[in-house]
Amino acid sequence: MVEIPLAVHRRTCPLCEAMCGLKIHVRGDEVEKITPDADDVWSKGHICPKGTTLGALHHDPDRLRRPVVKQPDGTFKEVSYAEAYARCDELLAPVIAEHGIEAVTAYVGNPLAHAFDLSRYVGILIGMSGIPMIYSPGVVDQWPKNVGAHLMYGGMWKIPVPDVQRTDLFIAMGANPQASQGSLMACPDVMGEISRIRREGGRVVVVDPRRTGTAAKADEWIPIVPGTDAAFLMAMVHVLFAEGLVELGHVAELVEGGRDAVDALGRLAGPWTPERVAGATGVPADRIRGLARELATTRRAVLYGRIGLCNQEFGTLASWLVDVVNILTGHFDVEGGLMFPLPAAWTVSDLPMPGLEKGAPNFGRWRSRVRGAPEVLGHVPVSCLHEEITTPGEGRIRALFTVAGNPVLSSPEGDRLDAALPRLDAMISLDLWINETTRHADVIFPGFSALESPHFDDMIWMFAVRSGAKFSPPVFEPVEERPGEWEILIRLAGACLGTPMADLDVATIDDGFFDVLAMAHGVDGAAARAHYTEGGPMRLLDLQIRSGPFGDRYGEDPDGLTLDKVRSRPDGIDLGPMRPRLRDVLDTESGRLVLAPPYITADLTRLEGRLDRPRPELVLVNRRHLRSNNSWLHNVPNLVKGTNRCTLLMHPEDAAGRGLADGDLVRVTSQSGSIEIPLEIDDGIMTGVVSTPHGWGHGKDGARLAVAATRPGVNTNTLSPGHLVDVLSGNAMVNGFEVTVTPATPWEPVSERTARPGRTT
Ligand SMILES: Nc1nc2c(c(=O)[nH]1)N[C@H]1C(S)=C(S)[C@@H](COP(=O)(O)OP(=O)(O)OC[C@H]3O[C@@H](n4cnc5c(=O)[nH]c(N)nc54)[C@H](O)[C@@H]3O)O[C@H]1N2
Numbered sequence: 001m002v003e004i005p006l007a008v009h010r011r012t013c014p015l016c017e018a019m020c021g022l023k024i025h026v027r028g029d030e031v032e033k034i035t036p037d038a039d040d041v042w043s044k045g046h047i048c049p050k051g052t053t054l055g056a057l058h059h060d061p062d063r064l065r066r067p068v069v070k071q072p073d074g075t076f077k078e079v080s081y082a083e084a085y086a087r088c089d090e091l092l093a094p095v096i097a098e099h100g101i102e103a104v105t106a107y108v109g110n111p112l113a114h115a116f117d118l119s120r121y122v123g124i125l126i127g128m129s130g131i132p133m134i135y136s137p138g139v140v141d142q143w144p145k146n147v148g149a150h151l152m153y154g155g156m157w158k159i160p161v162p163d164v165q166r167t168d169l170f171i172a173m174g175a176n177p178q179a180s181q182g183s184l185m186a187c188p189d190v191m192g193e194i195s196r197i198r199r200e201g202g203r204v205v206v207v208d209p210r211r212t213g214t215a216a217k218a219d220e221w222i223p224i225v226p227g228t229d230a231a232f233l234m235a236m237v238h239v240l241f242a243e244g245l246v247e248l249g250h251v252a253e254l255v256e257g258g259r260d261a262v263d264a265l266g267r268l269a270g271p272w273t274p275e276r277v278a279g280a281t282g283v284p285a286d287r288i289r290g291l292a293r294e295l296a297t298t299r300r301a302v303l304y305g306r307i308g309l310c311n312q313e314f315g316t317l318a319s320w321l322v323d324v325v326n327i328l329t330g331h332f333d334v335e336g337g338l339m340f341p342l343p344a345a346w347t348v349s350d351l352p353m354p355g356l357e358k359g360a361p362n363f364g365r366w367r368s369r370v371r372g373a374p375e376v377l378g379h380v381p382v383s384c385l386h387e388e389i390t391t392p393g394e395g396r397i398r399a400l401f402t403v404a405g406n407p408v409l410s411s412p413e414g415d416r417l418d419a420a421l422p423r424l425d426a427m428i429s430l431d432l433w434i435n436e437t438t439r440h441a442d443v444i445f446p447g448f449s450a451l452e453s454p455h456f457d458d459m460i461w462m463f464a465v466r467s468g469a470k471f472s473p474p475v476f477e478p479v480e481e482r483p484g485e486w487e488i489l490i491r492l493a494g495a496c497l498g499t500p501m502a503d504l505d506v507a508t509i510d511d512g513f514f515d516v517l518a519m520a521h522g523v524d525g526a527a528a529r530a531h532y533t534e535g536g537p538m539r540l541l542d543l544q545i546r547s548g549p550f551g552d553r554y555g556e557d558p559d560g561l562t563l564d565k566v567r568s569r570p571d572g573i574d575l576g577p578m579r580p581r582l583r584d585v586l587d588t589e590s591g592r593l594v595l596a597p598p599y600i601t602a603d604l605t606r607l608e609g610r611l612d613r614p615r616p617e618l619v620l621v622n623r624r625h626l627r628s629n630n631s632w633l634h635n636v637p638n639l640v641k642g643t644n645r646c647t648l649l650m651h652p653e654d655a656a657g658r659g660l661a662d663g664d665l666v667r668v669t670s671q672s673g674s675i676e677i678p679l680e681i682d683d684g685i686m687t688g689v690v691s692t693p694h695g696w697g698h699g700k701d702g703a704r705l706a707v708a709a710t711r712p713g714v715n716t717n718t719l720s721p722g723h724l725v726d727v728l729s730g731n732a733m734v735n736g737f738e739v740t741v742t743p744a745t746p747w748e749p750v751s752e753r754t755a756r757p758g759r760t761t
């Protein structure tokens with residue numbers, strides 16, 4: 001027998017911001033194993049359990065390989081692309097003819113940030129089709145940071161990141177890199193950096209209602225009452241001014257309004273003494289003072305805030321204050337502090353959003369039809385989507401595109417969206433699986449598996465602690481010749497304009513898109529196109545690299561980067577650590593940093609109201625786990641085996657007070673809904689706080705996720721009240737809302753200890 005030779009491919013894992021280099025060991029068509037690539041210039045051998053599952057994802061029999069169309073009996077049938085296109089035309093035409101493009105919207109999900117074809121070409125779907133607005137999980141994630149960046153630095157994606165590799169004091173609030181591997185802070189092996197900081201005599205502090213995996217490896221855990229971080233940080237600002245610790249360094253000369261603006265902020269912080277906030281935050285006044293002093297007097301130090309500070313009642317205030325505290329203590333735009341990364345390939349997201357190019361917050365330019373929610377940076381809360389589908393009247397949403405998303409599980413009130421989706425006249429999805437959301441689609445177009453796709457991280461380098469570039473060619477050719485998702489996106493845009501999908505001249509539109517993006521970066525598109533024999537995402541990526549900050553500008557700088565050069569270095573190219581570049585970054589109307597945008601500081605009045613509000617007996621916060629990725633890795637046997645991770649964490653005192661025991665099935669109820677979930681007693685969570693993971697709630701009829709269905713878990717977003725948002729950004733407050741916990745269904749023995757899958761009601 002002839003032995004099939006082993007091939008080892010090097011590529012970057014697309015699953016999270018750590019961008020780990022992997023070695024894919026392939027024999028024939030089979031992935032034998034996946035190991036870390038120790039030579040990867042960026043990750044140097046770091047990897048997590050998810051990275052080793054790209055083979056399982058590729059081989060997953062449930063993964064779609066061909067388009068599917070919903071049949072009258074509700075099942076899906078595999079069809080040719082031509083048939084799928086025809087069905088889309090048939091579905092979209094009457095909706096648009098009768099109700100206009102206003103009746104069409106799209107939901108674009110998280111994997112876009114990791115997939116350069118999707119994220120770039122979704123711009124065509126949105127821009128060309130005339131769809132007036134779209135929905136995304138950005139408002140259950142980082143919208144507060146976008147608002148702050150827009151107002152302070154003049155661009156919603158100008159988000160500074162902690163230089164964690166060169167700092168000696170790392171204070172993390174509302175972030176758990178032990179699970180998430182870092183967020184809006186792309187760094188390989190954040191936990192390794194945390195060990196390094198401590199080994200070298202520095203300190204790591206975690207401010208979180210839960211003693212997370214990160215807190216367990218830190219020097220100190222400061223428990224904080226959910227939703228009170230802004231008050232905690234205002235008190236830190238107070239201390240900095242009161243004790244003469246304000247020192248902005250070189251940033252001082254770039255602040256709009258200069259010293260007066262800084263002084264005005266000091267006056268604003270006057271009433272916010274640590275004593276005043278101690279009760280509400282649960283953090284002793286001395287500890288707030290101590291931390292402010294420590295941050296101010298440590299030369300290389302940084303305060304980092306992430307999703308726990310965004311997905312909460314005062315998301316924008318809290319996120320803004322993280323930047324402010326770093327700025328006031330001289331830890332901004334300097335080594336070891338908060339800095340602005342420099343990606344080698346610019347991204348589409350750095351283009352100004354129409355209508356928001358510069359100037360004052362022209363938010364609230366329109367409102368959602370049903371709830372009247374004001375638009376912020378083009379978005380309204382994603383929880384509006386279900387009512388926009390179900391509420392009759394002019395402007396009702398009748399057709400929906402979903403691109404790489406699962407809003408039934410990931411959006412607040414996802415259960416209501418689940419009930420609303422069957423009311424659509426047309427639903428067309430791009431996804432690799434029939435998930436809880438796409439099961440409602442009329443047509444699903446499959447993407448390629450990660451191992452069938454070329455890869456270059458799109459937005460992630462915008463948040464990377466070092467500049468660099470890595471390109472991974474596909475490991476496998478797709479079994480059949482089929483169009484990339486970018487092409488489907490273009491064809492769908494055409495269909496919205498009345499051109500049958502099959503007839504659309506994709507190449508011409510692609511050329512036009514290329515030219516527009518080239519022009520925005522000072523390149524003559526037509527001349528640049530002469531360099532290529534083929535269009536599509538690879539051509540665009542080359543443009544982005546060549547006209548980027550390290551690029552060769554099509555020959556002007558022969559030493560500059562091109563995609564070919566990046567490709568010739570399969571272990572990646574390191575382009576060095578972050579450098580101070582605030583002056584280049586600032587793009588506000590005055591060209592200066594706006595320290596205290598009035599739009600944001602106006603919300604301090606609301607925060608004051610929070611201080612005296614009685615604390616509910618129990619509030620809910622969310623968590624992530626290393627072996628999970630939002631909603632979509634639960635079909636991988638290796639990632640879901642072992643103990644059930646979809647549990648409610650509760651402090652032993654809270655459990656005892658309710659007569660609950662570990663493993664009991666409990667009912668959690670909020671003002672929005674209720675779920676049943678097994679209880680896990682844990683002294684690592686504050687009293688008065690319980691925690692659930694999101695992304696569970698599988699096992700729904702019609703979804704095709706056989707493994708996930710055996711361990712479905714429950715959907716925590718059934719509990720998330722859609723109307724609870726951070727008012728400045730519209731970002732969902734999925735953390736810190738009140739819940740009650742009682743024994744579940746009385747007809748079941750509550751003391752039974754087996755972890756049972758939960759149920760949604
Ligand atoms: N309660 C609560 N809710 C939350 C959060 C929370 O902390 N708490 N977190 C929020 C956050 S931060 C996020 S980002 C969202 C995530 O919300 P979503 O983006 O809606 O959900 P995902 O689970 O990431 O679903 C991604 C889908 O994309 C598909 N996919 C993967 N790769 C590709 C590809 O290459 N092409 C295509 N077409 N599809 C692909 C997967 O199969 C999966 O179905 O959830 C949010 N929801």
Ligand SMILES: Nc1nc2c(c(=O)[nH]1)N[C@H]1C(S)=C(S)[C@@H](COP(=O)(O)OP(=O)(O)OC[C@H]3O[C@@H](n4cnc5c(=O)[nH]c(N)nc54)[C@H](O)[C@@H]3O)O[C@H]1N2
Pocket residue numbers: 016017110141173174175176177179180181182183207208209210212224225226227228229306307308309312621622623624625626627628629630631735736
């Ligand atoms: N393994 C894994 N990795 C992931 C993901 C995943 O699902 N699984 N998702 C990816 C995505 S899309 C994102 S956006 C990132 C998110 O990455 P992170 O921001 O690190 O998110 P989490 O791990 O959820 O940690 C959030 C922490 O905030 C705490 N928290 C909740 N409410 C509050 C509060 O009011 N104040 C404070 N101070 N803390 C609070 C929670 O207890 C939790 O420990 O992770 C990414 N990486």
Ligand code: SF4
Pocket residue numbers: 013014015016017018019020046047048049050051052181
């Ligand atoms: S940490 Fe895990 S999921 Fe993230 S890039 Fe690395 S291997 Fe992939």
Ligand SMILES: [Mo]
Pocket residue numbers: 110141
């Ligand atoms: Mo996210």
